[in-house]
Amino acid sequence: MSAVESGGAPARRPDLAVPRLVGRDRDLALLDQVLDERPGLVVVAGEAGIGKTRLLHELLGRRRETALIAVCPPFREPYTLGPVVDAVRRLADRVAGLPLTGLAGALRPVFPEWADQLPPAPGPLPDAASARHRLLRALVELIDALGVGLLVVEDAHWADETTLELLLFLRARRERGPRLVLTHRPEDVRPESLLRRLVAQTGVTRVEPRPLDTAGTADLVSSMLGGEPVSVEFAEFLHGHTDGLPLAIEESVRLLYDRADLVCENGAWLRRDVEELDVPPSIRDAVLERTSRLGPTAGAVLAALAVLEGERAPALVAEIAGIPVQEAENGLVEALAGGLLYEERDARVGFRHVLAARSVYHALGAIQRSRLHRRAGEALEREPVRGVAELARHFREAGDPRRWAAYAEQAADHAISSGDPRTAFGLLLDLLTGGAVRGAAVPRLVRRMPLYAAPGDGPLRELVAVLRETAAGELTPEERTETTWQLARLMFHVGDVEAASVEMEQAVPGLLQHRPAAAVHAMMMLARPVGTARPAAHHRAWLEHAARLIETRPGPSPEERLAFLMDRAATLLVLGDPAGWAAAHDLLVEGETPGEVLQRARGFANLGEAAMLWGRYDDARRRLEAAAALAEEHRHLRLRDLVGATLAHLDWLTGDWAAPTQWGPLALDADEPVLRADALLLAGLFDAARGDHRRAQERVRAAIEVGRPRGPADGSRDPSAVLARLAIAAGRPGEALAATDAAWRLVEAKGLWLWASEIAPLRVRALLEDGCVGEAVHAAEDFAAGTRDLDAPVATAARRLTAALLARAGGDLTGAAGLFEEAGAAWAALPRPYDALLAREAAAGCHLAVGERDRAVGLLREVFGDLTALGATEDADRVRRTLADEGVRAGARSGRPGYGDQLSPRELDVVRLLVEGRTSAQIARVLGLSPRTVEKHVHSAMRKRQAPSRTALAVAAVESGDVLLPGSVPHPPTSTGWPPVTVREFPG
Incomplete structure (x- = not known):
């Protein structure tokens, strides 16, 4: 029924316009x-x-x-x-004549149509991150030009x-x-x-644009109706049904127009029976009802545009729709008049909003979609500049696996050359899981995939399933070997190391025949002593196999040889073999080709991590900083970030807590799972030191979920050790034992007791507190026997700590106090000041227990001040409470009280070394403190001696007799031990 005005004349139809911007x-x-x-x-x-x-x-x-x-x-x-x-x-349309440098040659793969206008292409770079950085710089140069x-x-x-x-x-x-x-x-x-x-x-x-109110709704509708007013009732109704969303308001008005539901009465536009107005609940439904009212030609061009996406020329739209150009143009005019499309200045057309495009697309039947995608792919294949990613999408949806695979591989190549490995990984993963490739093509594609760009383990596990299915099919012996090899690599990546080792051992004979370089790689992976319960001798045998092969097979490249030698030295060290130090020392690392530089950087990083496992922190820092410098210079950005994460943890261990706190928060949302896991673990350590144990546990468990599996071979970055520390601090020794059970069994099976350096003191303490004294003694003896002949400072400190724990549990408090101080000195020598301070706190507790109050109070005062300066606020509070129980006021957290204008024993230690001409960094190493803590003591001493400079402080200290000049009669020591402990633990 057509609407009429109140006087009986036919109702006036509005001429709808594109709404003006309202409320913005x-x-x-x-x-x-x-x-x-x-x-x-x-x-x-x-x-x-x-x-x-x-x-x-x-x-x-x-x-x-x-x-x-x-x-x-x-x-x-x-x-x-x-x-x-x-x-x-x-x-x-051209770049000739723009002020571009030779860097712009990197844009040739991106703009092939301008190849003759751009400088020559630069040479290849060693990794994707470097290529991406160069491409970005070139693109920025073009944008500026x-x-x-x-x-x-x-x-x-x-x-x-x-x-x-x-x-x-x-x-x-x-x-x-x-x-x-x-x-x-x-x-x-x-x-x-x-x-x-x-x-x-x-x-x-x-x-953040907000939804329109009722008045804004009326203004928007009015702007579509030539500026004529809209009734309040109608505006309120539309606002209530659209929540003030501008696009929903517009689509509702256009739908009412198509239905002829809009009328003009007494100079205002409204719907006569508002209560009967039927507005679809979603924009999608409104768009589809409107398109259903268009003619078939308009519907055909809309379907073609929805499949193509973006703005397109009418001729291309006509070809995809399968109709003559003139007919397509008529359909486009109808859709433009209906407000669904807009027109660019160059006559290209596109949907006014992506929601409308997606609504039309999803309403198409599967057969129609497939047909339109095939037409689109075949038309775009004839374009002078092919968008290979777009072609891959069209042929995937068209059900053409051959062309989908061809263009997806090209798109992946382009992504890798542009430094975008994540997109390349996704394109190839889509091919493999979508069934576009079968048989021998599967391992070939997996071999090309940048596995490090995978967003977590989920996609890698999908690839494992694809490779398993491929391995069960018909393959030649060579194809089966390659499939098994790629399957084993993937299983290693997802942490299924035990099963991966079985698969890899099966692949080695075939690799020796067809791909000896890959055979060396496989043997070195089998030589890694992680993830399996096999003894160290098993891994050592594979390492020797790889060494014989690298020496006997013809033609290993300098890069392959350097990679092997670097990996061999690091593997020996992880196996607890001191020969690794000699192997690392004898390395010739002068190669300067891109591949050799990468292997040098990677090798230094692995050797640095191995040095951390041994507790040789100076050596670790030197090698890690060398790796970071090479990675930065040669733009190996992922390696640089991974090394940065390791250095951040080393900073934590050695007491420079300012550096990791600056690094940690930035990486908590890192794309790289290993980076994110390390950041979470480090943040958890800080949380624990500050007393937030619940948050610390959450973060450590999140680190376990996010990153690659870590274990005792990762030393201080073993999450199970951190969980055990938290459990002991909470008084739950059984939980600590459960956290370390798997790691302890692994160490026992392999006989690699160096790996137990972090967990041995924790396990011994948990066993003692759980009443398992005999088992604690046995664990301590096994650990001591397995590490006594190793020149591993971290193992030495851990042995002394376990001995102190046993002595304290056995009632020998005087002996325990001395052993805790020895442990503290050992930790300080690494240096690990936090662990050292906690061991000294435990020593003070033993002194108190045997009545040596003055000695204990002096020690606790030092520990309190250093814990406060370090940032271990919860531990400092615990020490403050202990002092308060002894009637000693430790003061606020801001400093160490009790000495007035006199230099404290630790300040005297610092000033004495300052007089000898030591730098803050050197003093920190001698005393087992962080440089930041040393600076705090220096400034405190300057204030007390009213010295305006460090030189003036040294002069004042000598003149006052606080410090004797070097060569004079030695000043008796004022401190009772060095700072110490591996854990946040061992209070008296």
């Missing part, structure tokens, strides 16, 4: 102000349909600078830098990681280059996305 004046003013006044990043965030894109286009229409507008499509696998590359193509003043990225939640890295790179330039504006939907940002880090930086301006 303040947002626009803020955006203009921020972009005019300061560099930085502007983020427009909000749900789908809130009007982010419309706000952005209104902003761009008001500004005069050159804008580069990149729109991120909602592909399942984003293509590397695709949004920015497409935006550059739209902005410029084009005079871009504003870089806009729409729908950044769909951006690939390399595009987000580009934004981070531009953001770091601050005053140089374009200002940045991006839109995104917070709820659609992946947890591991770099976008989270980008928008969380300081100096980011965040604009």
